Structure formats: structure tokens, C-alpha cells
Amino acid sequence: MKKDLDLAKENIVKLLISFSIPCVISMLINSIYNIVDQIFIGQGVGILGNGATNVIFPLVILFSGIAGLFGNGAAANISLRLGEGNKEEAAKSLGSTIVVTTILSILIAILSYIFLPKLVILFGCTKNVYKYAIAYGKIIILGAPAVIVYNTLSSIIRADGNPKYSMFILVSGAIINIFLDALFILGFNWGVEGGALATIIGQYISLIISLLYLNKFKNFRLTKKDYKINKSIIKVTLYGLSSFITQITVLVLFVYMNNILTKYGAKTNLGPDIPLSVYGIVSKINSLFISFVLGVSIGSQPIIGFNYGAGNISRVKETIKKVYIINLIVGIFFNLIYLLFPAQLVSLFGSSDNPLYLDFAKDMFRIFLMINAINSFEMTTSIIIQSIGNARVATACSFIRQIFLFIPISLILTHIYGIYGTLYAGPVADLLTFIIVFILFIFEYKKLSIKSNDELIEESSNKTNKLKDNNLIIVINREYASGGRYVGKLLSEKLNIPLYDKEIILESAKESGLSKEYINKIEQNKNNPISYYYNLEDEVFKAESKVIKKLSNSSCIIVGRCADYILRNKKNVYKIFLYSDDKNKVKRATTYYNLNEKDALNTINKINKQRENHYKYYTNRNWKDPNNYNIMINTDILGVEKTADLIKDYINY
Numbered sequence: 001m002k003k004d005l006d007l008a009k010e011n012i013v014k015l016l017i018s019f020s021i022p023c024v025i026s027m028l029i030n031s032i033y034n035i036v037d038q039i040f041i042g043q044g045v046g047i048l049g050n051g052a053t054n055v056i057f058p059l060v061i062l063f064s065g066i067a068g069l070f071g072n073g074a075a076a077n078i079s080l081r082l083g084e085g086n087k088e089e090a091a092k093s094l095g096s097t098i099v100v101t102t103i104l105s106i107l108i109a110i111l112s113y114i115f116l117p118k119l120v121i122l123f124g125c126t127k128n129v130y131k132y133a134i135a136y137g138k139i140i141i142l143g144a145p146a147v148i149v150y151n152t153l154s155s156i157i158r159a160d161g162n163p164k165y166s167m168f169i170l171v172s173g174a175i176i177n178i179f180l181d182a183l184f185i186l187g188f189n190w191g192v193e194g195g196a197l198a199t200i201i202g203q204y205i206s207l208i209i210s211l212l213y214l215n216k217f218k219n220f221r222l223t224k225k226d227y228k229i230n231k232s233i234i235k236v237t238l239y240g241l242s243s244f245i246t247q248i249t250v251l252v253l254f255v256y257m258n259n260i261l262t263k264y265g266a267k268t269n270l271g272p273d274i275p276l277s278v279y280g281i282v283s284k285i286n287s288l289f290i291s292f293v294l295g296v297s298i299g300s301q302p303i304i305g306f307n308y309g310a311g312n313i314s315r316v317k318e319t320i321k322k323v324y325i326i327n328l329i330v331g332i333f334f335n336l337i338y339l340l341f342p343a344q345l346v347s348l349f350g351s352s353d354n355p356l357y358l359d360f361a362k363d364m365f366r367i368f369l370m371i372n373a374i375n376s377f378e379m380t381t382s383i384i385i386q387s388i389g390n391a392r393v394a395t396a397c398s399f400i401r402q403i404f405l406f407i408p409i410s411l412i413l414t415h416i417y418g419i420y421g422t423l424y425a426g427p428v429a430d431l432l433t434f435i436i437v438f439i440l441f442i443f444e445y446k447k448l449s450i451k452s453n454d455e456l457i458e459e460s461s462n463k464t465n466k467l468k469d470n471n472l473i474i475v476i477n478r479e480y481a482s483g484g485r486y487v488g489k490l491l492s493e494k495l496n497i498p499l500y501d502k503e504i505i506l507e508s509a510k511e512s513g514l515s516k517e518y519i520n521k522i523e524q525n526k527n528n529p530i531s532y533y534y535n536l537e538d539e540v541f542k543a544e545s546k547v548i549k550k551l552s553n554s555s556c557i558i559v560g561r562c563a564d565y566i567l568r569n570k571k572n573v574y575k576i577f578l579y580s581d582d583k584n585k586v587k588r589a590t591t592y593y594n595l596n597e598k599d600a601l602n603t604i605n606k607i608n609k610q611r612e613n614h615y616k617y618y619t620n621r622n623w624k625d626p627n628n629y630n631i632m633i634n635t636d637i638l639g640v641e642k643t644a645d646l647i648k649d650y651i652n653y
Contacts, residue, residue: 009620012303012318016326020299022163027291029170033177033199034060035284040181041195042349045132047277047357049192050349052132054258054280055125056140058251059112060147065247066108067148070101071155073240077232078156087220094156094217095226096233098149105148112141124258126272136192143200146207153210160217173206253402254283257422260410264419270356275419278361281349286369289334293327293376297383304384313448320384320445327380331373338365338372368426374434375401381441393440401433472497472555472651473573475563477615477623480607481589482580483640488557490644500551501559507550508543541618560611564628565619574651577624577632578643584636 034057041049074097081090112119120133150169158166177198184194214222261275300323307315337345342365343358352358382397406429413421413428474491478484485501492499545566548558552567564575580588585604589595595603615623626632631650635643 012315012322015303016296016300016319016322019303020296022167023299024292024295026163026167026170027295028288029167029174030064031284031287031291033170033174033202034287036174036178036181037195037199038280038284039349040185040198041136041192042281044185044189044194044350045191046350047273047352047354048129048132049136049195050277050280051126051129051273052136052192053195054276054283055120055123055129055133056137057280058123058255058258059119059137059140059144061247061251061254063105063108063144063147064151065244065251066101066104067151068155068247069240069244070097070148070236071152071240073097073236073238074152075155075158076239077235078160089232091220091222091226092230093232093236094220095222095228096230097152097156097236098214099227099229100233101149101152102145105145108148109141109144112144113138116141123255124262124276126262126276128273129276132192136196139193139196139200143203146200146203150203150207150210153213157210157213160219162213162218165213165216169206169210172209173202175202176205177202249399249402253406256407256410257283260414260422261419264414264422268419270360270419274354274357274360278346278357278364281346281361282364282368285345286334286372289331289372289376290379292330292334293379294383296323296326296330297380301383317448323380323384324377327376328373331376335369335371335373338369342366363420364423367420367423370427371430372426375430377441378433378437381437385441385444393444397437397440400436401429405429405432471553471572473552473567473570474557474576474647474651475567475573476557476559476576476578477564477629478560478578479580479585480604480611481585481593482578483588483635483643484578485559486640487578487635487644487647488559490641491647492557494644494648495555495557497555497557499557499559504544504547504551504558504561507547508540562615562618565615565621574631574647575629576647577626577629578635579624579632580635 038050038053041053045052074093077093078090081087081093116134116137120130120137125133150173154166154169157169180198180201181195184190184198188194190197257279258276261279262272265275266272300319303319304316307313307319342362345365346358346361378397378401385393385397406425409429409432410422410425413425415421417424472495474488474495474497476484476488478487488499488501541562544561548561548563548566551558552570552573564573567573582601582604586595586597586600589600589604590597612623615621621628624632631647633643633646638646
């Protein structure tokens, strides 16, 4: 998350531009990588070459899925370990991930190479495309270790706080691939083998660049002993499983389309090769649209998540509205391109003397992607709902079209109308998906509206009668070893209202699904979050925010945890800051916390600095700013007991 941008106050459009552009660029690079080969192969080889790249593409998806499984999983696990302050475990997790992905990628390459003839048939290969698919696939498979390992490391490097280097890894390989494609295919006339060779050279260059980063990690250092398989790999696979499953659904859909198009194409004058080739072109071009939409949506996650956790519902709604508008505009733009310029799009991938090729390509663009723009709603909704904490609904949104709707609809319509039934299944599935997801979205959005209305009602009620329900909230922020928690305990006894400090951990664990041990550790080491993609500290903050808001429905005392900021819009909240001089803080720390007197002050200052950074990060306010509080008290002047009495008298309860 960018610290120089105020997520609570900055212009939403500016924030979206700042966060989304890197995401869009990274995703576009991956799409372009796959498109470039097909363009040059189409220009140099023709329809059969395009068909070959389409047949082998499921293997490329599999390689990406495995990289996502370990890359996203390792990034999440490493972020968690660093959040706990356990750099040694973070290093072990990375080392284990590298070893496992290297071994697995080599194994997958060997198995894919051995079973390639059977795999291409499974993936929908036709008789005419077969030799091109085998020639292309044998070389592409050699790049499996490179593409899996460098994509895995790219995700981890991004989580280490270096998205520019991560992007450099991808861009370097893509540029080299483009240059070598032109040289090998158009210059040397090496055909599909040249395209495949250009691809794996670019991939191995990206691998080398990613490996150079292994000694540059900001948050920990790898040693030789870290490069062995350990139990952390189990957590890595669990954290990355969602990403892997998503890729597998894409793979299943791609294989299904290849097979059904070739099967029913063979029953027409199109033959099996034209539909196979055309689908590859259409799906690759449409991946650019998907990259834009997902990039903008993913970029909105930290903005939505932060403001939702902080209770800024109006900003959450404003962000959601703008994301939908941007993605709809992008969708309409691509839809117009598909409808108006299908011939020009197809010509990028080579020409054909067969007029049926161009006619079917035009039909696929104009029919299959007829209302493709509304797919932006499904993709956006899935990510937005995930951002506000409903993972199950978000997952359902992701699977509705591809698995639950499109395949069954396609089977029915194709059986009735032949190959064109598959094309019309696209818009039918798109429309039904939109309706279902819209209903899910309205249901989730109403929860935000109810929450917002409740806040307005509460504010109005508080203005009328501040103590109507005897609802009194006291928030105490305090320097470490200033006696703040004990003051809170005394106030709790004097006012006969509950005190919440460590008790919030258990409730937050229930809310977030994280263990109370982890939340306790992260509270002891409040460092700035590492990555807005895999930031479990953000999850802790959102969970604690929800718990604090629930607790504030009745009288209570809350210690720390940015509660003064979280409850800033709630009336009848008294915000207290307690501090002490160094001498007395050291005395309390050595007496009550068993700190060594020699190191006590350094430890105290370190803890207070962490609290200050944590507060600044989530509130964009200064921890010790008097404007944040009703009263600031030096506990040394009166002592903790009389400080509690002073606060009680001030509140005049």
C-alpha cells in the first residue's frame, strides 16, 4: 500500500489510477506474451499454426496455475511469517517453495513431454494440426521449469514490496520474445518451432533475472540451509489453492471449447481446423479485456478494504461505483472493437485463402462476444465482494459463468443448432450470469446501505440525547509502560463498565479466521504491512474494527487498536491519551514487565515507534496529535489511581 497516498481522504480516481495501473500492466504483459507467438505464427504459418498454439495453450494455463499455487501461496505465507516477526520461517518458506517448484516443474515437463501425443488429442487437436502441435509443444514444454519458477518468484518479489522488479521480470522476457519471434519466424522461416524457441528463450531470461533477486530480499536473507523441503510448503499450497482452482476452471473451459468446436466443425463445411484456430485468436484477444478489468478491480481492493475496515462506507460506495463505471467503459470499448473490426483483428494473426475462415471469425467475435461488456460486472463483483470479506459469495461469482452456466447451455444449444449453438451459448450465459451476479451484488450492497443508515440513525439519536441509553465509550491510547492499561482497569471498576484489551484478540480471531496466537503476535510487532495483495495484518485490522464497532453498541472502555479513529463518527466517545516520562516508564517496565533495566528504554522506544507507525498507517494521523483526543494526561503527575479519578470527573458520568 502506498504510504504517500491517504486512502481515507485522497481523490478516489487518483487512488484507482495509482493502484490499478501496475496491476493492469502486469496482467497485460502476461496476455501479450501468449498473443505475440500466435500473431507471428499466424503470419508465418497460417491457420494450422494458430491451431497448434491453441491446442498447446492448456499446458501453458497449467504451468501458470502451478506458478499461482506456489507463488501466491508463498507470498501469503511469507507475509504472515514476517508479520509475526519470524524472518527465519519466512526464509525457510521461500527456500522450500523454490525447491518444490523446481522439482515439480521438471517433473511436469518430463511427464508432459512423454504424454504429449495423447495430451494434444485430449486438448482437441485435429489431424491436420497434429504435427504442428507436437513440434510446438515439445519446445514449449522445455520452458516449463522457467515459466513456473520465475512466475512463482515474481509473485513473492511483489509481496516483498518490489513490484517494479517483478514487472521488470515479465517485461524483459516479453520484449525478447517479440524480437526473437520476428527473427525466427519471419526472418529465418523456422515456423512454429521458431515461435516456441523465442518463447522459451524469453522465459529463461526472465528466470535468470528473477534468480538474481534471491540475495536482494528486503525483509530477510536466504541461506543454504533454507533450500530444503519443510512443512511450511503445506501452508503455501493451502494459501495458493484458490488461485490454482481458478486457473484449472479456465483450463477445463478451454479444453471443452477446443473439443466441441472441432467436433461440430467437422460436421460442417468449416471443417475442424478453422473453428479451432479462430477460437484461439478470439480468446487471446479477449484476454486483453479481462486483463484490464481484473487489473482495475484488483487495484481497488486496498482502497475498498481500508475504508470498509475504517468504517468509511460512503468512500467504499464511491469506489465501487467508479470501478464499475471504468470497467463498463472498458467493456463497451472492447465490445465495439469486436463488433466493428473483427476482420482487422483476425488479419493480425495471418490471412487465409478460405473465405469461410474470415466469415466464421467475424461470427465468433460478433455472436460469442455479443454482450461481452457485461462480463465486466461479474469479474468486478467477485473481487469487490472479496474485498469486503465475503469469500464464499466471491468464489461463487467466479464459477457461475464458466462452470455452472456456459458448459450446460452450450451442450444443449450445440445439440440443437450445431456449432453455432456454441457461439450463441456465450451471450446467453453472459446475460444469465449478469442477472444472478446482480442479485448477489444487490444483496451485499444493501448490507453496506443498512450499515450506513444505522450510523445516520445513531448519530441523530446521539445528537438528541447523548446519554439516552447510558452508552458511554472511553478509548485509551497510551505510551508503553505509562500505566495506561491499569488506568483503564481502575476506570472499569469505578464506572462499572467492561474493559476490552486482550479480549479483543479472541473476538477478532473468530471474525477473521486467523488464530488468536497469530493476532497476538502481530499486535506485539505492529510493523507496516508488506503487501496489499497478501496482507494479513490488514485482515486483522478489519476484523478488530468490526469487533470494536460491535463493542461500542454498549458502554465500555477500549484500549488502543486505533479505536479512537474507528469510532471517530460515533458520538459520546471520550478519547484519552496517556503518557509518561522516560524515567518512570523504565521503572514500570522493569517492575511489571521484567525488562532488563539496561535495555528497557530502547525496548520502550521501539514499541512506541511501532505503535506510532501502525496508527499512522491505518489512520493517516499522528499518534500524539492533541487534536485527536479530548484530553492528554501525564500519569506521573497524579499517579495512575488519581489519573483514573480525573478522567471519571472529566466525563462527569
